[in-house]
Amino acid sequence: MRVDLNSDLGESFGHYVLGNDDQILPLITSANVACGYHAGDPNVMAKTVAVAEQNGVAIGAHPSYPDRVGFGRRRMDMQLENVENMITYQVAALQGFVKGHRLHHVKPHGALYNAAAKDLPLALAICRGIKRVDPELPIYGLAGSQLIVAAREVGLPYASEVFADRAYQADGTLVPRVKPHSVLHDPQAVAERAVGMIKEHAVTAITGERVELEVDTICVHGDNEEALAIVRALRSALKDAAIAIAPFDPRHA
Template identity: 50%
Template structure:
């Protein structure tokens, strides 16, 4: 039976401002990308999400980002490589400490937003992220876009990697994400999302933004927690995958 991981970006509130329904999504997904305070999140939110994830056996990942609270981490920042390396290290270490107090452990790293998109092609920033992960813990899995510079450099450095696809995002013919500024970049129809994800999980092609076939074969599929109707979409997606005989399981260790 084909098995795939289902992940979501969680803990993206800040102080008294909430973002998404973390508790509901944790009961659906198998891996939680926990914001580490640079684009969103704070220590109390990090601990709450980590405790819930640990209690129910959901894998915890460090969702690292540019230092960009005002832009929610979605803007490109031309930060030098040494600074970026240290900022990524700082975020991983912060979540790792909180996860340990919650009884769990960080098992992977997933960059967020502008940083995620930049290191598809930006060699020096990709190398900085890889250096941060390897220096902190070479056993951590680095998750990213298939064919990206960061996954290539991670593999060259001996890091385990995971290929990610997005349930609710459109793709270019090159397998990159269509910019959120473009029409049709974000999908909202649960049935369409379910069909696409079943195809991804079973090795069948989906349609890119031009309507041409594109095969992804991900280790993990992301459903965003901050989009309207995220919980309903995630619940529908899980049901569709299980109904198609696709098992759901974290791609890395838990606890």
């Protein structure tokens, strides 16, 4: 049994520093690097890629709506052609910083990710934007969501993603951040929950229902105040459960 452990990183810009990237990177297997639209800038992108490469961490693009003020967490009404183009633009920008090999994956950020989980036309536009850069570049999408449906339809490899530090609704989507108890902060509780998700292929929704899901990769948000402690607890729990940690490989999915 194996799983990928990913985190959203590279979300600083200018003099503004967010997260503990240098400490988290050695503990994960893949990094989702901001591409400048919700956070990040060329210097942060270059540094994050370099540190990820030094630690043998798989590098993925983390494209977003153009929303720095809202950190990419506000949905925007955009034409699908514009969505496709902005995905290509951001993914290709990060690809330019990766030395000697391809990007490993793409994971949409924030409101774009959550909207595409329910909106098939939007999810298809995202997948087309990725495919234009590299038709073999996997997308990380919420398990059981329209992002997974779109990837199959477009012919992209995909990884079913779950969240160790987020509460779930009965339909398999994430509880919106504006609601109470949407983000989990206790490292040990998050770690135990993640192991259960992997072994049982299911999670308990905030309202008590059992939600079935596939698990290829687990995300811990880098901007969670307890992110470093959560990643450490998660690695320890996975080791105790004899679950190997390795970058997602579509050949083994």
